[in-house]
Amino acid sequence: MRVLVTGGAGFIGSHVVEALTARGHEAIVFDVRADPAADVRDPAAVARAVAGVDAVCHQAAMVGLGVGFADAAEYVSRNDLGTAVLLAGMAEAGVRHLVLAGSMVVYGEGRYACPRDGVVRPGPRAVADLEAGRFEPRCPVCGAALSPGLVGEDAPADPRNVYATTKLAQEHLAAAWARSTGGSAVSLRYHNVYGPRMPRDTPYAGVASFFRSALARGEAPRVFEDGRQRRDFVHVRDVAAANVAALLARPAPGALTAYNTGSGEPHTVGEMARALADAHGGPAPVVTAEYRLGDVRHITADSSRLRAELGWKPQVGFAEGMREFAGGH
Ligand SMILES: NC(=O)c1ccc[n+]([C@@H]2O[C@H](COP(=O)([O-])OP(=O)(O)OC[C@H]3O[C@@H](n4cnc5c(N)ncnc54)[C@H](O)[C@@H]3O)[C@@H](O)[C@H]2O)c1
Ligand SMILES: [Zn+2]
Numbered sequence: 001m002r003v004l005v006t007g008g009a010g011f012i013g014s015h016v017v018e019a020l021t022a023r024g025h026e027a028i029v030f031d032v033r034a035d036p037a038a039d040v041r042d043p044a045a046v047a048r049a050v051a052g053v054d055a056v057c058h059q060a061a062m063v064g065l066g067v068g069f070a071d072a073a074e075y076v077s078r079n080d081l082g083t084a085v086l087l088a089g090m091a092e093a094g095v096r097h098l099v100l101a102g103s104m105v106v107y108g109e110g111r112y113a114c115p116r117d118g119v120v121r122p123g124p125r126a127v128a129d130l131e132a133g134r135f136e137p138r139c140p141v142c143g144a145a146l147s148p149g150l151v152g153e154d155a156p157a158d159p160r161n162v163y164a165t166t167k168l169a170q171e172h173l174a175a176a177w178a179r180s181t182g183g184s185a186v187s188l189r190y191h192n193v194y195g196p197r198m199p200r201d202t203p204y205a206g207v208a209s210f211f212r213s214a215l216a217r218g219e220a221p222r223v224f225e226d227g228r229q230r231r232d233f234v235h236v237r238d239v240a241a242a243n244v245a246a247l248l249a250r251p252a253p254g255a256l257t258a259y260n261t262g263s264g265e266p267h268t269v270g271e272m273a274r275a276l277a278d279a280h281g282g283p284a285p286v287v288t289a290e291y292r293l294g295d296v297r298h299i300t301a302d303s304s305r306l307r308a309e310l311g312w313k314p315q316v317g318f319a320e321g322m323r324e325f326a327g328g329h
Contacts, residue, residue: 001025003247004049006086007059009034011197012101012190015240016057023244028053031060040082046089055097055247056090058083061170064204065161065294072162079166080173087177095183099246100174102187102258103167104151104232108158110299112146114139122146124160130291135225137297148230150302153189153258161294175256184253186246188239191262191301195236195321196328207269208233211276211285212326221277221285227270230298232262235316245310262301263314275319279326 003020007013008029020027030038030049037045040060050056062071062078083100090098104110114120122137129135139146159165174185194208201213211221242261251257273285306312316324 001054001247002028002052004028004030004053004056005059006030006040006056007061007101010059011199012193012236012239013059014197015195015236016059016243019237019240019244020247025244040086041077043085043089046086047092050089050093050095053095055099056086056095057099057243057247058086059101061101061167062204063163063199064202064206065163065292067203069162075162075166080169083170083173087173090183091177091181096181096253097247097250098174098177098183098185099243100170100185100187102171102189103164104189104191104260104262104299104301105161105164106157106159106168106171106189107151107155107299108160108164109137109296110151111149111155112137113149114142114144114146116144117141119149120146121156121158125297127293133226133289135229135291135297148298148300150300151260152302153260153305160296171256171258178254178256182254184250185256186249186251187256187258188242188246188261188306189258189301190239191232191234191260191299193236193239194233194325196325198236198325208272208276208325211273215277215280215283215326218283220283221273222290223270223273223285223287224290224292224295226289227268227273227285227287229269230266230300231269231272232264232266232300233272233318233321234261234263234314235321238263238314238316241315242306242310242312245312249310251309259306259310260301260303261306262303263318264301264303265318266300267318272322275322276326279323
């Protein structure tokens with residue numbers, strides 16, 4: 001299989017390239033970081049790149065929560081205009097297979113259960129609650145404490161920030177492309193991806209990277225809120241393997257199929273900080289009660305569809321993966 005990997009010089013894309021190559025496929029990198037002319041927003045560059053490929057694995061994007069609303073236009077440009085230009089080029093060239101780097105951010109707060117009202121969807125947390133250290137979302141109906149559950153792919157979309165909005169729009173664009181061309185589109189909704197080559201020292205990096213950079217400077221990882229926010233940390237090599245599985249499977253022509261892509265083993269951000277600090281030999285994390293508006297409290301996936309339909313299984317356990325990550329660069 002000949003696959004164009006957009007964002008192939010980035011963190012996840014570079015692992016996809018390695019995984020494809022290791023399995024005997026040909027991967028072509030299309031990434032503005034590797035070549036200033038390889039911009040997914042450039043129709044002529046895209047037309048040249050998609051010619052003769054069997055599939056496109058679309059990882060290129062501007063990632064992270066960003067530093068402020070001023071970033072909005074750049075997110076929309078890179079992520080949504082870029083995806084539209086890419087899909088138009090694929091439609092024109094007759095390329096019918098797409099795997100998209102989706103994200104769990106499309107779910108917002110995710111799934112919660114109230115002891116009285118059943119499954120509920122709490123809205124964004126109020127600043128006053130966050131300031132007062134009330135981090136857990138409450139039942140929107142009765143105000144009771146809620147228990148977080150596993151989010152399935154059919155959970156309603158509820159993007160809470162500009163980045164999340166652009167990741168959701170990418171899926172809608174891919175679904176429209178699939179309907180219009182009869183192509184097969186897969187969105188792998190990654191959870192918190194970590195591992196070798198994770199971006200660092202930028203405001204767009206992920207939390208595991210912030211903690212590792214602090215430890216490398218001899219500083220304690222600073223854990224926001226009370227450290228009990230739950231996430232699913234999935235290793236980048238497992239994510240790369242999921243991409244290969246999706247590229248080979250090509251489900252449901254004419255539609256977009258979404259798969260949660262997580263380890264299936266939720267951990268708290270505090271646990272992650274401790275695992276990294278232990279592996280690094282300290283200093284121990286400090287819990288700061290700081291918060292970022294737009295962060296969700298808990299988000300953990302039910303990734304069983306990916307396992308059942310594509311035969312994917314994560315290989316890297318939490319303890320092992322965090323040990324490797326703490327010691328790496
Ligand atoms: N890292 C995570 O935890 C995570 C979670 C969910 C989803 N994702 C998604 O995974 C994908 C890859 O993210 P990553 O973590 O590897 O980030 P990354 O920043 O390392 O990789 C993104 C790559 O895209 C390239 N790129 C950006 N704009 C481009 C453009 N206009 N044209 C061509 N290339 C462009 C960048 O140069 C970069 O190399 C993104 O789509 C992101 O939204 C990542
Ligand atoms: Zn209730």
